[in-house]
Amino acid sequence: MNGQFDFLVIGDDEPSLAAAAAAAKAHARVALLTTGDRKKRASPASPAIANFVWRRLDLQDYDLTLEPVSARVTLLKEGAPVATYASARETADSLAEKGSPDHLLWRDFIEEMTVLGAAPVYAPKGYDKPGAPGVKAFAALLSDPAHLEQAARLFGSCAGILDDYFSDDRLRAHLSAHALAAGGRGDREAGSAQALTAFLDPDSWRVRAPKGGAALRAVLEQVCQDAGVETTQKKPVDAAANGKFTNITFDGDDKIKVKHIFFATPASARQWGVGEGAHADFTVRFKLNDKVDAPLGDDDAIFQVIDDGADIQAARDAALQGKLCDRMPVEFEFTGNGEVIARSAYLPAAFFEDGEWRAWTGQDRQAAASIIRERLSSRMPGFATHIRRTETELSAPPSGVSPFAHCGRVIIQPHRHNAISAAVKLIDQVVAGDD
Amino acid sequence: MTNPLDLNSENKSGNRIEGGIDAVVIGAGADGLAASAYLGKAGLRTVLVGAGPELGGRIAAREIAPGVTGIDGEHLITVLDPDVISELDLYRYGVEFAARRLDTTYFFENGGVLRFDGDLTQAALLNLDDDSDREALEAFMGDVLETAAFLRPAFHGGGYGGAASSQQRALEKAVNQAPPEMAARLQRYLFATADEVLRARFDDGQLRTLLLAETSFRSAAAPHEPFSFMSLLRRYAGEAAGLQGAAAYPKGGAVSVIDALRRAAQGAKVDMRAGAPVKSILIEGDRVAGVVMADGGQLRAPIVIAAIDAAHAFGEMIGPGVLDIGLQRVLTARKAEIASARMQIILKGVAQDEATRKNMMRRLVYAPSPEALSKAFMDARAGHVPERVMVEAIFPTALDEGAALDKRQVMSVMAHPLPFDEAPDDDRREAIRSAILDSIEMFAAGFSGRIEVEDLRLVNDDAAAAGASVAAYAAKPDVLQQWALASAVTGSPRIRGFYFCGPEAQIGAGLSCAAGRTAAKAALRVYKKGAE
16 A cells, blocks of 8 residues: 555544544545454444444445444442433333332433533544644633533533432442443543543444344445445554655555544554553453343343442552452443454553563463452343453554554544544544535 | 530630621632732732631641741732732732743753743744744734734633623723724634644644644643633733733742731731631622621621632632522532643752753743643543643752752643642542652653652642632633633622622633722722722
8 A cells, every 4th residue: 555645544343433434535535454254253332323424324225224222220239230221211211110219310420421421522522633622712711600611510520410419329329330341431520521521422322233134344444345445454663754645664565644643443543553552441351151140131232240320430540550450340232143242441551560560461360350250140140151252452552663653633432321422523524624 | 516606615716706897708829819919909908718727728838848838829929900900009018029021931842942031022033943933923923922922811811790890891992993904803813723723824844833832831721722812812921020921939949928818907907817717608688798707706797709619609608599590600610631630759969960950940840742631631621640741840859949949849730631630549649659759750761760759739738738629629610611601600699789709700820810900990990889
């Protein structure tokens, strides 16, 4: 691959593919860098696709059907599972049935969170993106107490908001777990409230392809191809700023010039050693011998395992301190082909031992996988005996200097529950800004 | 039991109504004194009422050992509003600096030491081994000092009745017209975590460690949280003795600033009344009408400035019935988690050599490693006393000739972060005491053996002395939350003639008086408009 591009999109998850396709459809020249080692295997549920993304990518022309996951379930250490559903009414009814004192508040809560989440977002959308609207919005923000209050709540803590609404500890723990687990945040730290409002956005409800249907990733790869995205799997070795462009050299001496380097998720950026590097994502795929009964008998749901609400901040703190936390929140789901995919974002990016930071080792992976297996076994007795094979995937910053460390024009989409729509929106903004 | 109908009770001012007053200022701390001096100077007949037996609030002189006076509250001047100094003529009223632009010596966990010039623009001239570090520091200090100065108006706080103050309008205009470089910088810094910014600039060296410490000192925002970098901009937006980002020691300690403010208020013919607690603020229709004293008397005035904590001012004196929901939510949503502590230590002996003597004339900072600092924040937030804390130490007896003692030294220490306690028990005090002493031992090995007296002062002690709610003296959250709080307490009550300049109106820690000035100016603007 050689030549000049508007974007180099790096990553092969759904948000990266969608962003690359969207930019190419807007007549930008797009190169896509994938790792290429992704085997054919079942995908976990992905964020929903907003209507505007369907239209932007003409997804109706492809054979794509998606089904929403049935429920979000939290398996606490004690008591019955807590579940919420895509429909506010269903959730309120279920809470009422379980005797939660907060069922009357649910719909108001969802409404108010929608308003709060729709507030103008003042945070910069990407790193070092010139001319972004952040500064003007900031000026307006400072002069309006109502805006300020809203911004302070939105960028305050998740626990702060939940304490304000609900008295039911279990419901609060459930919401924090599902809202924060994907980004590995703590419920008491500043900025976590935004993840809560984003989680409650309808576009954040996760979806997956029905059994036998085309996988979303495969469809998006096709869309990219049809839109003229050029794909490479060669490893970039150097990136150097050159006026408005960045010169990127790949293994095997391919060279391209790009205007923007674009990461659609923090996880894909992290693998290249850029962006926020405070924690790692760790995924374990358990291939099973035979069928395991899902909690609540619902194998379409997404499950969180935490002992109680305090686990979330404790696990975050441990990750920031470079430690494994044996009470880390774990999210898991069943796939169609007899697998359980479990993941946690509460792992350290690197380990801090004896006053030194060190990178992940094989033993650390084993230790992390075994904690996750234990967490699942504790909620599904006998789970471990059904495991045939275990595969792990780690998204942690590599050791050594990132090839992108010193080039300015890197755009990284922060963690979003509606990662696909957010990535498309962001790349659209950059395309518009270039005109 | 007193009989309410007994007209011969001891109550002196009992049901007396006092009129002919233009303004009442509640609270005799630094901001109350400054606000009343401004009003008095403008010719308003102003009454300042303080609840305690003395004027001055939490910054006060106190005998910490027989014959040795310590200063509670603050031990350095870093953010004192230069406009207050010049407009109230504080130099004429007695503010004098015994030591200005204090150099800082930083001590690190690994035994490393680094000295910063008191003039931060000179900091980059440091004798650093690594050229790239020096260049990085020079560029960074340039960026940060310029950005901090640019944002200075934003740190004065105060919305006042929804109408943006002239300062805010000026800031808005400035931000909107910021040159592209400044705009890009603002955008990078405003929402960033300190960790992120400093890591990108300095990798893993001592510079990152010391700047992380400066950033999070006295703040409740941990350096890995969003907006935490703003804390450093806030700190470096301040001025001491005419130098941005510097620290100065006034002759007689911080209490001398309070004394000067009191003299300025006196000079402005402010009627100052100590031992005069206020029970409630009178509101008639949509405007303030004066205050009701605890003894039943009334002071009627068209302007009331509350320079006390928000819980007292809004919760008790105004009452929740009048407040809008936004303000109530902001006031109840606050949960204090982190606080700083003061310790004054009398040490036996004198400096034996010139190097020690020189070091005692500096500001000494113990900067734990970034990992230890994060952990300290996590521990404190979880309600535990961290093993190691940041320490800022100065020697008033060495800095201020007037304070020198015979064969003894006073070391004044501020430590951070510590868990916030409404009412700490003896075990907690002991744990804090030993965490502070252990942290000092990290850079002054063996110093514990020279301790003659130590005096630990926690926020609840300060609050008790000033008659304030303890939470008002907790460490402040990130700057965005502070802006929201400041704007809510100064802007949303929508009671005409009422202004607020308590601790919640101030952005950041330190003796500033900017909130008092802003409140008084807002009051004067409206007063003059009414008089025309």
